[in-house]
C-alpha cells in the first residue's frame with residue numbers, strides 16, 4: 541500500500557528525532573511492502589523565518605490531504621519574544637485546532653529495561669507500570685478568550701462546552717474498556733466552575749460504561765499520587781492544561797521525557813503523531829536527543845491511523861530489544877549501559893526491526 545504522510549520536523553531537536561523516525565518507517569516499508577510518501581512542511585520557528593507565519597496555510601492543506609502527520613517539536617528561544625499569536629507554539633495550537641485533533645493520547649509505560657532510569661523507588665514504580673493519559677487538546681484555557689490591559693492585567697479564559705467534554709470523556713471510557721476498565725477523572729472541581737461542569741459531563745458519559753470503575757481526583761492530589769502511587773492509574777482523563785502538566789510528570793516515571801509518545805486524534809482515523817517533549821534547545825544539533833518518543837509515536841500512527849498492527853508491534857519490539865541490548869541516549873543512561881547518540885539509537889532500532 542501507499543500512504544501519504546505529512547512531516548513537520550519543526551525546531552530544535554525536531555529534525556533530528558523526526559529524521560530517525562522516518563528512517564525507521566522506511567525500513568518498515570521495505571520489510572512489509574508499503575510505500576510511505578513524505579511531504580515535508582513548515583510550522584513553528586522555521587516557518588516564521590521562511591514565511592513570517594508559524595502556520596502557513598499550505599501546511600494545513602497538505603496535512604489535511606494526508607493519511608497522517610508526524611510532528612517533531614516547535615519553539616525555541618529565538619522566537620520567545622514574539623507576541624503570543626505570532627509564536628511558534630501558536631502554530632502547534634493552530635494545527636491541532638485546524639485538524640480537529642481533540643483527543644491526545646499519551647501512554648506512559650515503564651519498560652522493564654529502563655527501571656534504573658526511573659527516579660522512583662522500585663517498590664513504588666513496581667512492575668508493568670502502564671498509564672494512559674487522555675488529554676483534551678482543543679479547548680480549555682489554551683483556546684479561551686484572551687486579553688491584556690496594558691501593564692495592569694491579563695487573562696486567559698478557561699472554558700469547556702458540553703460537546704467538548706462529552707466526546708473526550710467518551711474516548712477515555714472507550715479506551716478504558718480495552719484496558720483495565722478504570723478511569724480517573726482529574727479536575728479542580730473544589731474551586732473551578734469549569735471543573736464542576738466538566739465533572740458532571742464525565743458522570744453523564746460514565747452511565748454508558750457501567751463496567752468501568754470511575755474515580756475523581758483534584759489535580760493537585762493527582763500530581764502527588766503520580767509519584768507516590770502511580771500503579772493506581774489505568775486511564776487518566778483530564779483537560780488541556782492539567783493534561784499538559786501531568787503528562788510531563790508521568791513521562792519522568794518512564795525514565796525520561798524523551799520516551800513518551802503521543803497520538804492526537806480526531807473522530808476518524810486521521811491523526812497527528814508527536815512526542816510530548818519540546819524542541820530541547822539545550823541539546824539541539826548535538827546528536828544527543830532521544831528519538832524513542834518520536835519512533836513510538838510513529839508506531840502509534842501505524843496502529844491508529846493506518847491499521848498496520850503487525851508493523852506497529854514490530855517497531856515497539858525493536859525498541860524494547862534495543863533497550864535490552866543496553867543502548868541508551870544520555871537522558872536514560874545509567875552505569876554499565878552503552879551511551880549512543882540520536883543517529884546510532886535510530887540505527888540500532890532499525891537493525892532490530
Ligand SMILES: NC(=O)c1ccc[n+]([C@@H]2O[C@H](COP(=O)([O-])OP(=O)(O)OC[C@H]3O[C@@H](n4cnc5c(N)ncnc54)[C@H](O)[C@@H]3O)[C@@H](O)[C@H]2O)c1
Nearest residue numbers: 613614615616797798816817818819820822823829830871
Ligand atoms: N510539542 C511541541 O512542539 C512542544 C512541546 C513542549 C515544549 N515545546 C517548546 O519547546 C521549547 C523548549 O521547551 P522546554 O525546554 O520547556 O521543554 P523541552 O521538552 O524541550 O525540554 C525539557 C528538558 O527535557 C530535555 N529533553 C526533551 N526532549 C528530549 C529528548 N528527546 N531527549 C533527551 N532530552 C530531552 C531537554 O533537553 C530539556 O532539558 C519551548 O519553545 C516550548 O514551547 C514544544
Ligand SMILES: CC(C)[C@H](C(=O)O)[C@@H](O)C(=O)O
Nearest residue numbers: 615629632633784816817818
Ligand atoms: C508547546 C506547547 C504549546 C504544547 C502544549 O502545551 O500543548 C506542549 O507543551 C505539549 O505538551 O505538546
Ligand SMILES: [Mg+2]
Nearest residue numbers: 784785788816
Ligand atoms: Mg507539554
